[in-house]
Each structure stands twice: as structure tokens, then as C-alpha cells.
Amino acid sequence: MRRHGKLEYGGHVGQLAGPQRTCVGCRVREAKSELLRLVLVGDHVIPDQRGRLPGRGASLHPRLSCLELAERRRAFPRAFRVQGPVDVTQVRAHLEKESGNVM
Numbered sequence: 641m642r643r644h645g646k647l648e649y650g651g652h653v654g655q656l657a658g659p660q661r662t663c664v665g666c667r668v669r670e671a672k673s674e675l676l677r678l679v680l681v682g683d684h685v686i687p688d689q690r691g692r693l694p695g696r697g698a699s700l701h702p703r704l705s706c707l708e709l710a711e712r713r714r715a716f717p718r719a720f721r722v723q724g725p726v727d728v729t730q731v732r733a734h735l736e737k738e739s740g741n742v743m
């Protein structure tokens with residue numbers, strides 16, 4: 641498949657969009673503003689909706705499919721550099737509330 645129009649320049653696309661982060665679920669790079677920042681408090685992963693909580697953060701698309709991918713890949717302990725399992729109940733509750741009737 642060939643797109644008509646201009647060539648795409650891989651690697652340059654997106655630089656104008658500001659800072660980017662990688663979703664810990666699907667591993668897609670995305671503008672920071674499109675992702676939900678998560679922080680670890682104790683062994684609970686908390687959605688940092690205002691982007692103000694201190695500590696090491698992880699980024700996730702605000703959708704349940706990415707949360708589930710991240711859980712399946714054990715991406716959270718890796719992202720937060722902890723050994724044990726982490727609790728994502730609050731993230732799930734947040735996403736369920738946000739997504740309304742999806743899933």
C-alpha cells in the first residue's frame with residue numbers, strides 16, 4: 641500500500657507534538673498529553689490525573705485494553721522498579737468510570 645501525497649519521514653513525525661511517553665501497555669509512543677500518568681504509592685498504582693504526584697511515573701493510554709496488556713506483561717513492576725506485584729484497582733476503577741459503557 642502506498643499513501644498518496646508526500647513521503648513520510650520516519651523519526652521526524654511527532655517531534656512538534658512536544659514530549660512523548662511510551663504506553664506501558666501497548667508500547668506505542670504517544671504525546672504525553674494523550675497518556676494517563678500513573679505513580680506508585682506503596683504497592684498501589686494511582687492515576688495521577690493532574691500530573692503532580694511525586695515519584696517515578698509510568699504512562700498508559702487511558703483505556704482498559706492497555707491496562708490489561710500492561711498487567712499481562714507485568715509492565716508495572718518493571719516500570720516502577722519494584723519486585724512484587726502491584727495493585728491496579730484504582731487505575732481500573734478510574735478507567736471504568738472514564739470509559740463509561742465500554743467493555
Ligand SMILES: [Zn+2]
Pocket residue numbers: 663664665666667668700701706
Ligand atoms: Zn497503550
